[in-house]
Amino acid sequence: MREISYAEAIREGFSVALERDPRVVLLGLGVPDPKGFFGTTTGLQQRFGAERVMDMPCSENGMSGVVLGAAINGLRPVLNHQRLDFAILSMDPICTQAAKWHYMFGGAMKMPVVFRMIIGRGWGQGPQHSQCLQSWFAHIPGLKVVMPTTPHDAKGLLIAAIEDDNPVVFLEHRWLHHAKGHVPEGHYTVPIGPARVAKPGRDVTLVALSYMVAEALEAAKNLAKLGVDAEVIDLRSLRPLDSTLILESVRKTGRLVVADTGWALAGMSAEVLAVASEGAFGSLKAAPRRVCFPDCPTPTSPSLAAAYYPRSGDIVAAVRETLGLPADEADTAIPAGVELDKPNPAFTGPF
Amino acid sequence: MTASPETSTFPSQIGQRLLESMVRIRLVEEAIATGYAEQQMRCPVHLSIGQEGVAAGVGAALRPDDQVMSGHRSHAHYLAKGGDLNAMIAEIYGKETGCCRGRGGSMHLVDLKAGFVGAVPIVGSTIPIAVGLSFADKQLKRDRVTVAFLGEAATEEGVFHESVNFAALHQLPVIFLCENNLYSVYSPLSVRQPAGQAVYKTAAGHGIRAEQADGNDAVAVYSLMCDAVRQARSGSGPVFLEFMTYRWREHCGPAFDNHIGYRTEAEYLTWRERDPVEALERRLRAEGCFDEAALVDFKRRTSAEINGAFSAAKQAPFPDAAGLMDHLYA
Numbered sequence: 001m002r003e004i005s006y007a008e009a010i011r012e013g014f015s016v017a018l019e020r021d022p023r024v025v026l027l028g029l030g031v032p033d034p035k036g037f038f039g040t041t042t043g044l045q046q047r048f049g050a051e052r053v054m055d056m057p058c059s060e061n062g063m064s065g066v067v068l069g070a071a072i073n074g075l076r077p078v079l080n081h082q083r084l085d086f087a088i089l090s091m092d093p094i095c096t097q098a099a100k101w102h103y104m105f106g107g108a109m110k111m112p113v114v115f116r117m118i119i120g121r122g123w124g125q126g127p128q129h130s131q132c133l134q135s136w137f138a139h140i141p142g143l144k145v146v147m148p149t150t151p152h153d154a155k156g157l158l159i160a161a162i163e164d165d166n167p168v169v170f171l172e173h174r175w176l177h178h179a180k181g182h183v184p185e186g187h188y189t190v191p192i193g194p195a196r197v198a199k200p201g202r203d204v205t206l207v208a209l210s211y212m213v214a215e216a217l218e219a220a221k222n223l224a225k226l227g228v229d230a231e232v233i234d235l236r237s238l239r240p241l242d243s244t245l246i247l248e249s250v251r252k253t254g255r256l257v258v259a260d261t262g263w264a265l266a267g268m269s270a271e272v273l274a275v276a277s278e279g280a281f282g283s284l285k286a287a288p289r290r291v292c293f294p295d296c297p298t299p300t301s302p303s304l305a306a307a308y309y310p311r312s313g314d315i316v317a318a319v320r321e322t323l324g325l326p327a328d329e330a331d332t333a334i335p336a337g338v339e340l341d342k343p344n345p346a347f348t349g350p351f
Numbered sequence: 352m353t354a355s356p357e358t359s360t361f362p363s364q365i366g367q368r369l370l371e372s373m374v375r376i377r378l379v380e381e382a383i384a385t386g387y388a389e390q391q392m393r394c395p396v397h398l399s400i401g402q403e404g405v406a407a408g409v410g411a412a413l414r415p416d417d418q419v420m421s422g423h424r425s426h427a428h429y430l431a432k433g434g435d436l437n438a439m440i441a442e443i444y445g446k447e448t449g450c451c452r453g454r455g456g457s458m459h460l461v462d463l464k465a466g467f468v469g470a471v472p473i474v475g476s477t478i479p480i481a482v483g484l485s486f487a488d489k490q491l492k493r494d495r496v497t498v499a500f501l502g503e504a505a506t507e508e509g510v511f512h513e514s515v516n517f518a519a520l521h522q523l524p525v526i527f528l529c530e531n532n533l534y535s536v537y538s539p540l541s542v543r544q545p546a547g548q549a550v551y552k553t554a555a556g557h558g559i560r561a562e563q564a565d566g567n568d569a570v571a572v573y574s575l576m577c578d579a580v581r582q583a584r585s586g587s588g589p590v591f592l593e594f595m596t597y598r599w600r601e602h603c604g605p606a607f608d609n610h611i612g613y614r615t616e617a618e619y620l621t622w623r624e625r626d627p628v629e630a631l632e633r634r635l636r637a638e639g640c641f642d643e644a645a646l647v648d649f650k651r652r653t654s655a656e657i658n659g660a661f662s663a664a665k666q667a668p669f670p671d672a673a674g675l676m677d678h679l680y681a
Contacts, residue, residue, distance in 0.1 A: 061509060062479045063479070065514065069487065073491070075486075092473060096473055105454070105459065106453075107678035108461050109468075166681050
């Protein structure tokens with residue numbers, strides 16, 4: 001099976017959706033520009049025309065409302081944001097309007113719209129180009145929230161999101177765009193909701209999302225060297241959340257470490273711990289642990305960013321705690337010559 | 352294509368219709384005000400009494416398939432567009448037979464059959480959605496027109512300017528319909544916008560046609576609207592219309608509140624003299640085309656219709672709690 005990058009998989013997902021359904025339209029600041037949204041929209045305007053793949057004013061809030069009206073009247077819009085940090089200028093249309101539209105009007109209308117947001121990291125993205133606010137959206141009934149990790153899931157979940165009759169927040173981590181993986185050609189969907197066992201294991205459950213799945217898989221490799229067989233779960237969908245798979249795994253392993261790309265307090269990791277403690281309390285052999293951002297904004301300087309972002313070693317260290325193994329400073333040591341403000345070359349896939 | 356009201360001429364054909372539309376709105380709103388003390392309408396209500404001229408003029412200038420969106424004070428807009436009265440009253444009573452099955456209340460009216468696509472109380476939030484309706488209509492080559500009702504305070508929201516800019520950029524068939532009633536809750540224009548800066552001139556800054564007129568003159572509203580609808584429908588781009596008007600009662604609720612100190616009784620009485628219903632009645636009388644008997648009969652029939660709507664709403668069942676999660680996802 002062929003391998004393509006995550007960014008190419010997104011572009012292919014758009015091509016398939018645009019080709020199959022004339023109601024699908026793409027909007028976003030820079031969607032047709034020469035950089036092609038990190039290669040995810042390159043060539044789409046040339047192929048499908050400026051009426052269906054269009055640039056827009058620098059009006060995130062207004063345009064988020066515009067796509068809602070367009071969806072009510074029969075289009076299936078995807079609104080693209082190069083950084084999540086700009087998309088949150090439109091919390092009213094997303095959370096207060098789109099999420100409630102079907103419910104508050106008693107089912108009179110549907111809201112088939114996708115809000116696609118990219119989360120930045122590295123090379124000094126700093127406090128305002130790298131926020132991971134997935135838990136904000138996951139908190140809102142009426143939204144669906146997905147964070148695909150693999151190129152396969154990126155394409156399949158994107159098509160599923162576009163074909164869904166509900167508002168879907170589609171979150172991409174910038175450090176996944178270059179990663180390669182097996183991606184089927186043509187049309188297919190990955191259902192919104194089910195999580196995925198990225199690696200089966202018996203001793204500890206590592207629940208991760210988005211880019212942290214890559215770190216969790218690396219952690220699992222290193223844990224194997226210690227004789228620890230970790231199971232890695234890729235959440236993929238935050239709302240709905242696959243509590244069933246989380247609980248099955250925790251009941252089997254009795255140990256849980258959650259790795260989020262965001263902050264701990266009131267974040268997705270807190271929710272996963274709540275699921276485990278409410279549903280599998282008796283199975284837990286040790287207190288669960290979380291690997292999240294430090295509780296401060298993301299700094300810009302490479303030296304501070306290196307200290308900020310959790311890595312696979314932090315997951316290994318957390319697993320040691322749940323197993324009662326002695327800590328080892330080597331887990332979190334930064335190998336000489338490694339630049340932490342660029343994607344880890346070990347994570348190019350295939351996943 | 353539906354027969355277009357844009358070709359109607361005043362006053363012989365339209366005067367009585369505008370009068371009846373305003374009278375019906377006022378009778379409905381007064382019935383809500385009267386019944387509100389019973390505490391069975393358990394949601395906030397923002398009454399349109401005093402502002403009926405704008406709604407009536409706009410509603411009469413639109414085709415049934417044209418679309419309208421609105422904000423918190425939407426009863427008049429809904430009724431003037433042809434929204435179902437029974438479903439509206441039942442919704443205010445929180446009943447299963449309401450237009451939102453009791454999920455919305457007074458601030459969330461909807462009647463898709465009548466082209467009333469929805470109202471929400473977050474100031475300015477429906478403006479871009481209305482623009483999006485017209486964007487899709489243009490993309491899908493429909494000849495509908497959309498009206499975004501907004502209060503003058505909504506022009507202080509950033510999303511208003513974003514919406515007008517996009518509509519102007521794509522020459523969308525949308526009309527921004529501003530009812531300027533001088534107050535945002537209790538805050539007067541003087542603490543919200545610079546002195547001497549007319550709202551419609553701010554809108555004109557976006558490069559679209561913008562005009563202002565007396566909102567208590569239903570005929571003036573109607574005739575400006577007909578012109579705006581012609582422009583929008585012909586593909587010549589959006590229009591902003593500002594109509595000066597005044598709400599007689601409190602911002603939210605059934606009472607009068609001129610005594611609490613944010614506006615004067617004298618100011619209210621000045622506007623009370625400019626009652627849009629009485630003004631049109633006088634004009635029709637002066638022009639010799641006022642049919643008093645017909646109006647008396649209309650009021651009698653409308654009162655019966657309203658009584659029927661209220662008793663049906665009161666008797667209708669509340670939504671079953673088992674349906675709490677209905678419509679969360681499509």
